[in-house]
Amino acid sequence: MDAKLFNSDPRDFAIEMVANGLVSADHLLMCALKYMSHDDVRDMLDCNELSPRFDDEEETCIDCGGTNIEEGTCTDCETKEWLDGWDDGEHDIDAMRSDIANNNLEVGDDERAEEYEHENIVRTSLTNGQFTQAKEQCERYGLDYADFHEDTDADDGEGPIVGLMNHP
Numbered sequence: 687m688d689a690k691l692f693n694s695d696p697r698d699f700a701i702e703m704v705a706n707g708l709v710s711a712d713h714l715l716m717c718a719l720k721y722m723s724h725d726d727v728r729d730m731l732d733c734n735e736l737s738p739r740f741d742d743e744e745e746t747c748i749d750c751g752g753t754n755i756e757e758g759t760c761t762d763c764e765t766k767e768w769l770d771g772w773d774d775g776e777h778d779i780d781a782m783r784s785d786i787a788n789n790n791l792e793v794g795d796d797e798r799a800e801e802y803e804h805e806n807i808v809r810t811s812l813t814n815g816q817f818t819q820a821k822e823q824c825e826r827y828g829l830d831y832a833d834f835h836e837d838t839d840a841d842d843g844e845g846p847i848v849g850l851m852n853h854p
């Protein structure tokens with residue numbers, strides 16, 4: 687320990703202790719806060735513009751001005767931006783949006799977004815034996831149900847599921 691620095695510049699001494707790993711910044715913070723009186727702490731915070739009176743400016747979304755915000759853009763704009771990125775005509779954006787609203791899908795989960803690709807949705811329905819639903823989905827998405835089914839007569843749910851065959 688540098689006794690000379692301790693005498694000449696105790697602040698530098700304290701900061702160097704943290705820099706040298708002799709004490710953690712958290713521990714030094716607690717030492718300082720506990721040593722100071724409440725008045726000292728309030729004054730220190732206020733001098734550094736960290737007191738409540740500097741808190742009047744609420745942070746807002748840089749896109750829409752909304753206040754539902756974590757960083758930069760609000761949750762709504764963040765969701766919209768992510769969904770726009772997947773809105774390529776091949777993904778069920780409505781399903782994604784409603785699953786986000788129901789906390790079944792996380793914004794930014796690109797891996798799971800693939801599950802919302804029209805073809806994957808139909809395949810999942812078929813895997814689950816939801817043939818009527820799969821047919822409806824094909825109609826909605828403009829896909830050919832026959833492409834998904836080896837045996838197009840197997841509407842009763844008995845047919846084998848082979849996934850997407852030679853999709854054009």
Ligand SMILES: [Zn+2]
Nearest residue numbers: 747750760763
């Ligand atoms: Zn916003």
